[in-house]
Amino acid sequence: MKTKIVTKEDLDILNNEGIHHIFPDKIKLSIQMGTCGKASGAERIYHIIKNKINTDILLTSTGCIGLCEKEPMVNVFVPGYYPVVYCDLDEEALEELLPAWIQGELPEKNCLMQLNRTTFNTNGPILKVKENIPQMEEVSFFKLQKKIALQNSGIIDPFSVEEYTGRGGYYSLYHVLKDLAPEKVIEIITDSGLRGRGGGGFLTGRKWQSCRNAPGEPKYVICNADEGDPGAYMDRTVIEGDPFRILEGMAIGAYGIGSPEGYIYVRTEYPLAVETLHKAIREAREYGLLGEHIFGTDFSFDINIRRGGGAFICGESTALMASIEGKVGEPRVKHIHTVVSGFREKPTTLNNVETWANIPAIISMGSEEFKKIGTKGSTGTKVFSVVGKIMNNGLVEIPMGITVKEIIFDIGGGIPFGKKFKAVQTGGPSGGCIPEKLLDMPVDFDELKKAGSMMGSGGMIIMDEDTCMVDVARYFVSFLVQESCGKCTSCREGTYQLFNILNRITEGQGKEEDITLLEELSETIIDTSLCALGKTAPNPVLSTLKYFRDEYDAHIKEKKCPARVCKALIEYRIIPEKCTACGKCRKACPYNAIAGEKKVPHQIIKDKCVKCGICFEICPFDAITKV
DSSP, X not given: OOOOOOSHHHHHHHHHHHHHHHSOSSOEEEEEOSHHHHHTTHHHHXXXXXXXXXXXXXXXXXXXXXXXXXXXXXXXXXXTXXXXXXXXXXXXXXXXXXXXXXXXXXXXXXXXXXXXXXXXXXXXXXXXXXXXXXBGGGSHHHHTOOXXXXXXXXXXXXXXXXXXXXXXTTHHHHHHHHHOOHHHHHHHHHHHTOBOTTTTOOBHHHHHHHHHHSSOSSOEEEEEEOOOSTTOOHHHHHHHHOHHHHHHHHHHHHHHHTOSEEEEEEETTOHHHHHHHHHHHHHHHHTTSSBSSGGGSSOOBEEEEEEEOSXXXXXXXXXXXXXXXXXXXXXXXXXXXXXXXXXXGSOEEEEEHHHHHHHHHXXXXXXXXXHTSBOSSSBSEEEEEEEESSSSOEEEEEETTOBHHIIIIIISOOOGGGOOEEEEEESGGGSEEEEGGGTTOBOSHHHHHHTTOOOTTSEEEEEETTOOHHHHHHHHHHHHHHHOXXXXXXXXXXXXXXXXXXXXXXXXXXXXXXXXXXXXXXXXXXXXXXXXXXXXXXXXXXXHHHHOHHHHHIIIIIOOOTTSOOGGGOOEEEOTTTOOOOOHHHHHOTTOOEEOOTTSOOEEOTTTOOOOOHHHHHOTTOOEEEO
């Protein structure tokens, strides 16, 4: 049984233990073992190292530091030095690196960067910086970032409450419970200007105050970890890398609101996140940081986990609460807000993972310091998953107000293979597509909305010149058709008809009047849908019509797909002058649609060709083209 933390002295002891865990007096290898790391082979790296080291070497795990493109990664802690991060690891690289690490050496091979005192911002020892190794703030991917919600991810052991406390964890909760009245806590959060990071951007402090003022007991706090946007994994990464931050944030919010009980609603498709939360809650309870009389005060609060079945609609607040109650996950009309009548018809505050993760930092740094980050209307930072046609796929946390161009080209490294940037889709499937001409637009809640998109939970999908924007709109509308709960006719039938029209256009059967029909249908869906899923569902259509109208015209009037993506509107041809008759395309074609003899340029039989593209991809001489 862990020692229950009651006094400031108890917390200081735990803090010192944590600092010693983070900076041990012997070599420590910490494998980045988030879901993305495991998918890249981190578990194999872990077991290879485990089988080759002795008990003099500490072997632990951590979450993802954000640069998923470079995984698997290992943080190497050598006594006397700040840890060094090694990337792109495989068995061959380990054969050379592991013996050096064991000897306390920090070679430059596969070295990404060193995490220095600026990164750690802790009371730990002042250590040495290794020469000839870039510091974190010198690496382009991290240079413009500001870590708040992600400040521990990829650094601490997510299963260790000691390491979390060693980085200053739980001091905010202690300060709140010992020194502040609940009303003062809400005042600080309100003054910070923190807006909900889950999509709507509503002021967090105002929501808390409304819930506290609402009649009825008990009151509830809920963490929405039902992250369903394609390409988005912000919440998952925060949970897997720093779960105690979420628990502390929820406890602070519960104290301010007056809630004895909280729930975390997390999707079943996140098994590692679920496991991490269960372990963190168990650890917090054993230390007395959850449960009865936290820090010896009259405040008692506990957290339960509920797993969702993967329905996108359950990201909507009322549908989520219905799901926790065991009911069908579908929205209800919000003529009475959930802060007045939510979960079990009691006052309920729901925020997403990133919002809760910001709370301890705001209490620690103060609202004035927090407001210095970001813009006047969008204070603080925002976490984005930057994926798609970009060099550095990964997770970034940037100050609000940074430009789209800085995210894509300075942090993300630009577009691979010399391709031209075309658009970035933000805000999930209900977001919009931002074109090249808006690259200098600052990223915050209000500017994205003006551009016809939205912040959403933080997904950012990058597209290059080979992307068809009509097909992009069709894809996202197709997703929303499948995920609509079907409760209201405008969303259920309207999105289905949007998809049919878009599908017809991509198949070369579009009509000029389809453009007007798309616009009118979109406006009707926005005006008459019950919840935000329906009201924002037409965004992919309207934004692509606004910025890429020429592509719609090409599909409809010319029966051509400028990006050469839509199968019905493209044709594969063999260029006789380039064809060497090597036969690779003919042998690879699954439909025997390529004819030709040796030393004679081959031909594609149009009636047999299904436009699968295998020949185009396999030809070593670029003799096959799409037109």
